[in-house]
Amino acid sequence: MYLLGIDIGTSSVKVSVIDAETRKRVAAAQYPDQEMEIKSVKPGWAEQSPEEWWQNAVHAIFKVNATGIFNPKAIGAIGIAYQMHGLVITDKNQKVLRDSIIWCDSRAVELGNDAFAAIGQEKCLHNLLNSPGNFTASKLAWIKQNEPELYKKIAQVMLPGDFMAMKLTGTVTTSIAALSEGVFWDFRKDELSKEVMEYYGFDQNLIPEIRPLFSVHGLLKADIALQLGLQEGIPVAYKSGDQPNNALSLNVIRPGEVAATAGTSGVIYGVSDQLTYDPQSRVNTFAHVTYSKTKKHTGVLLCVNGTGSMLRWAKHNFAPHLTYEAVNELAATAPIGSRGLTVLPFGNGAERMLNNKYTGAQLLGIDLNLHGLPEIFRAVQEAIAFAFRYGLDIMRENGMQPQVIRAGMANLFLSEVFAQTFVDVTGIPVELYESDGSTGAAFGAGIGAGIFANAEEAFIRHEPVRQLKPKNTTAYNSLYAEWKDQLNKALNKKN
Incomplete structure (x- = not known):
């Protein structure tokens, strides 16, 4: 079947x-x-x-x-x-x-x-x-x-x-x-x-x-x-x-387990057995797929609107003739820090993690003699990783302390630059799986139709295809601090 x-x-x-x-x-x-x-x-x-x-x-x-x-x-x-x-x-x-x-x-x-x-x-x-x-x-x-x-x-x-x-x-x-x-x-x-x-x-x-x-x-x-x-x-x-x-x-169904995705939007999603909430609603809590009146499993969700949408904008406007694979290869030729080019990727609507403020996407510190496509594409991917770190720190404030994050081999996680930067910036190892939303929906159908007794049975053969560990955390800690300073300046202008 x-x-x-x-x-x-x-x-x-x-x-x-x-x-x-x-x-x-x-x-x-x-x-x-x-x-x-x-x-x-x-x-x-x-x-x-x-x-x-x-x-x-x-x-x-x-x-x-x-x-x-x-x-x-x-x-x-x-x-x-x-x-x-x-x-x-x-x-x-x-x-x-x-x-x-x-x-x-x-x-x-x-x-x-x-x-x-x-x-x-x-x-x-x-x-x-x-x-x-x-x-x-x-x-x-x-x-x-x-x-x-x-x-x-x-x-x-x-x-x-x-x-x-x-x-x-x-x-x-x-x-x-x-x-x-x-x-x-x-x-x-x-x-x-x-x-x-x-x-x-x-x-x-x-x-x-x-x-x-x-x-x-x-x-x-x-x-x-x-x-x-x-x-x-x-x-x-x-x-x-x-x-x-x-x-x-990704078989993230037990309290404490955490998943991430980086498609049009970016999300870190952790499972909890508590009815928890962020006092500022910067992260949101919804019923997880395993929620019931006797087992109140919730999903704590951090969403960044401007992730894949930011990379798509950069590709379409700076290099529409290139594939995403070629864009990622170009990004890999630029050094860590993108030679000082900074990007704020928040151009896809109000961001809940920024208290529903809208800064607009920004490219800051452009040097016409230094920066080209490699720096632009790397800076965009680094900024997206920084945005994830910003949101992850909010989740940590609310009691979520992931030891490992699982993600599918899809979208931005197909980029070596983004995937490694994500791990370096957050300081958390990542396990990558051959999985996406449509396969998850198919497994869900098997559970719902009784073909599988439960999620544990459905994912009995679930193994990662790749594991990434932090390499450049020290370098990225200082770069993240500089990026966060630029974000705070942009947010203060909106007050």
Whole structure:
């Protein structure tokens, strides 16, 4: 039997097929080859079309089926990973009413701040483990306030993974984990937050049926099965936000274990058995994939918006003709410190770890006679590693003390410069695995469908392909201090 995983990313949709018996990935594909557009009508806004996600998923499944390596009819379950915090709204006929307001959109920050003050900071942090900020509930409030006629047509409020499952099955469900990442969930009462729903004036009927994350969220419709070449009636048995799912794909399921990813955004994600929160909401706590009312495993999430998005901007504007591999090779020719060139990579919306401030991306100290592409590309990757260190220090303040970090051999971790710099700057060894979001979703489907008894059984053959240890920590400690000084100057200008 095979398992299909679908990962709805910001840049593309990726799919993987794994053999349930060997636990090996047998085929993978993504669509489109070029990065998907993020629509930004105003500064700080970010939207994508849910129907485009769906069409890209269809094309990706066509591509993986066309490999001929496996029999699509032998796929027994489907799992979905998706970009977190996005808002999808549909009418009573399951028609999408507008483009999704996605994770990096910051238009609802002030609405969230007002809710934080009105509900009470202590109440929000103690019960929601977060400020409402610019999360999904606040985005829905923005629709209610600014697009009231559209709001009246809403039948269901979904996150991106809920939408994808709806397209496959016609059934609309959600989970505690999804509601927690939208900041709809009261962790102390283990129920939908009355305070959030009442403050924003939301009807509870807008929230889909809540089911366990690892469970059947619907069965593949006959017409969709025919279109995709799959077997009718197979279950969508797992839906998870991309960061908890990334942790699952790396077998990060026990308290104290930590995962990292560096795609369009960058994330450090640690599992805790405490209902912990940051008093300033610079890092956020959500329900982990293994969360239940008896085993309250949470995921403490540090997000940096400007990671892969910063490198993408630099590549597209300074060397659009180069591949990312060539960009990484150029970066490796520049020395540690990039000859004094400094980058602040925060140009992809307000950063929660910076108290929702927006500095914009900056290149500082450019010497026209000294700096070229190698220094630019290295400085960008070093700055991203510095941003991770900044956030990791906040996580340490909140009790997270990782001894090792696990990451997939993907995105920025494919760059030798970035991977080693990350280890040197944080001072923490990294284990790299052949894993990504779509394989995690496939394993999740196996767990949710009962093909695997639990996560431990699913990842019984899980071993790292590479381990990195710190080499240049002393040199990077001083460089990080200089970078942090530049960041503080930029933040002070915004006050």
